[in-house]
Amino acid sequence: MPSSPRRTTLAAVAASAGLSVATVSKVLNGRSDVAPATRSLVQSLLLEHGYVPRASRRAQEARPATVEVWVDGELCAYSTEIIKGAIEAGAESGVGVVVTHMKADDDASWVGDLVAAGRLAMIILANEPTSAQVAALSLAQLPVVVVDPPNPPAGPVSSVGSTNFAGGLSATQHLLALGHRRIAYLGGPANAASNQARMQGYRAAMEAAGVPVPPEYVRTAGFCYPDGMKEATALLELPSPPTAVFAVSDECAAAAMQVARARGLRIPEDLSVVGFDDTEIATMTSPQLTTVRQPLREMGKVALRTALRLASGEKIESHHVELATELVVRESSLAA
Structure with a gap:
């Protein structure tokens, strides 16, 4: 942050911008009714002058x-x-x-x-x-x-x-080492960086093992229990359903286990499930959940x-x- 003298006034900043004090005040207070170009100019000048609001000064003291x-x-x-x-x-x-x-x-x-x-x-x-x-x-x-x-x-x-990529990789490698080949990814929001990294880890492990990934085996929805219920249902209704699921979160993994039980499947005899997070949910499920521990x-x-x-x-x-x-x-x- 620039170290300009803090005695700079809002009026001085407004004068240097050729704007009213009211407009500069709107920018300072984060108001949305200011043109982008004007906002950018005022923000630059506030930083250049090292202006600190009075409330900020009192808080710092x-x-x-x-x-x-x-x-x-x-x-x-x-x-x-x-x-x-x-x-x-x-x-x-x-x-x-x-x-x-x-x-x-x-x-x-x-x-x-x-x-x-x-x-x-x-x-x-x-x-x-x-x-x-x-x-x-x-x-x-x-x-x-x-x-x-x-x-x-x-x-x-x-x-x-x-290390989301490494977590996705290790979870999938674990299932591959157990002999599973029909492994699905029960994912989170498509645009979330953590979801993308975990999915890339999953795909990298499958590719390295020479195991193809059917498009329908990769689901993206959310991190919460209802998301897991919906997408796990879609997975288990496939003509050739997976024998193992790597879920993006413990909540989604628990949902997948519930959906499987409702269809008469046994965990892990008929469907292996691996989660991600290692929250308290992982030890509350029956059986207890294999998962990737994030040091939350x-x-x-x-x-x-x-x-x-x-x-x-x-x-x-x-x-x-x-x-x-x-x-x-x-x-x-x-x-x-």
Whole structure:
């Protein structure tokens, strides 16, 4: 962030842009009713002048030790584990964690609310801020860290993820080693980077083993239980259904097991199932789920620590960190 004198006023920035103070204020507050070219000009000048809002100055002086964690949609086993990690790391650092729901639109007016509340930084789970939101966060000097972003974040946004490709590869290799050849991929959203990496790992393992993948064996929907129910039903209704399923999440894996049972199939004798995440769901299923362990709690800790380092002005070695995955073999997979 530029280190220009903080006594710069909003009026001075407006004058240099040839605009009204009201227009500059709209940009500063993340309002959407400003032309893109005007927004870009004002944002550049605000950064050039090193303008810091009054609320931000007061928050910096008071320095309340809180970090905002935003979650898109309902809390699930996956997001709960990450939040637990963030809370644990916050407690170790004397920092509180506030959990709220993600605002999905392009509006960035909430950035001012975060500044006024004295947040040091924010963490976003499995979503990504828009360019307008990133710009507003940058102007407010609020660092943001994204956990499992759908796409590689751009600009001054750090992220934490896991080795999704390696996880998909190891899960599929495990099923191949058990003798399965009709292996399906029960996937998440087609455009999600984590889903794409896990699917690529699956395809790489199948290709290396010389096993063709019928198009109908690759399903893309979502990460949650209802998505798994729908797509697992479609898989098991095929004329030549799979003998094994690699699911993009533990929730989808549990759904596949339920669909199989409803059709009179035994797990793992008739259908082997492998999940991804290793949440508490994996040990609650019967039989217990073979799955790829993501270090979810550690991902939350790394995200919180990274956010605090950025908030203190510390430089970080990399804007993206990937933690290693590990295959955990339990009872839901069996030799074909």
